[in-house]
Amino acid sequence: SAVISQKPSRDICQRGTSLTIQCQVDSQVTMMFWYRQQPGQSLTLIATANQGSEATYESGFVIDKFPISRPNLTFSTLTVSNMSPEDSSIYLCSVEIVRVGGRTYEQYFGPGTRLTVT
Amino acid sequence: KQEVTQIPAALSVPEGENLVLNCSFTDSAIYNLQWFRQDPGKGLTSLLLIQSSQREQTSGRLNASLDKSSGRSTLYIAASQPGDSATYLCAPYSGYALNFGKGTSLLVTP
Secondary structure (H helix, E strand, C coil): CCCEEEECCEEEECCCCCEEEEEEECCCCCEEEEEEECCCCCEEEEEEEECCCCCEECCCCCCCCCCEEEEECCEEEEEECCCCHHHCEEEEEEEEEECCCCCCEEEEECCCEEEEEC | CCCEEEECCEEEEECCCCEEEEEEECCCCCCEEEEEEECCCCCEEEEEEEECCCCEEEECCEEEEEECCCCEEEEEECCCCHHHCEEEEEEEECCCCECCCCCEEEEEEC
């Protein structure tokens, strides 16, 4: 398993500003993911962050708006840039653990960052 | 693209009832499927993982089944308790990332 922490747990920000969310995991992992959960909706994958390479963004998400860093195998950051009220969401990071045998992929999630943009 | 549907969208039951949550997915080529629980405004807690070769998996009062060929999974909760109130999400894994449905919002009343 993996224990994941996120900072901040919540924030209220003004439109036009940026917020950087930190994700820390207690073990070294290759794959880390960032998701967004808009109010009343399910989770949408923003990007995959692998250490040593550029993040891979899903359709509808761009690096200028959501820059991601992955400096080592236990840490990642997601920045929400030039925020608008539509960015109000819960942002979650997750990690993938490949079980022994290499055929089972289990994901663990952080507690989330609740962002409100006014 | 994997589409995941969960039925019912919401469920309210009295304490003690056994209940079944349903999940269907369109692409049966999955490695495994996870069931998660999400409390309001919080992150996801992994409840069970079923490998594609398995038919079911049990943890305490929870039992999850998988019929990969038909693209269906069910989560059975025995003797429900108020503390089980949460949103339950199923997420099949097809080799790239998890795909989520909208979940089933469960309320267990005392």
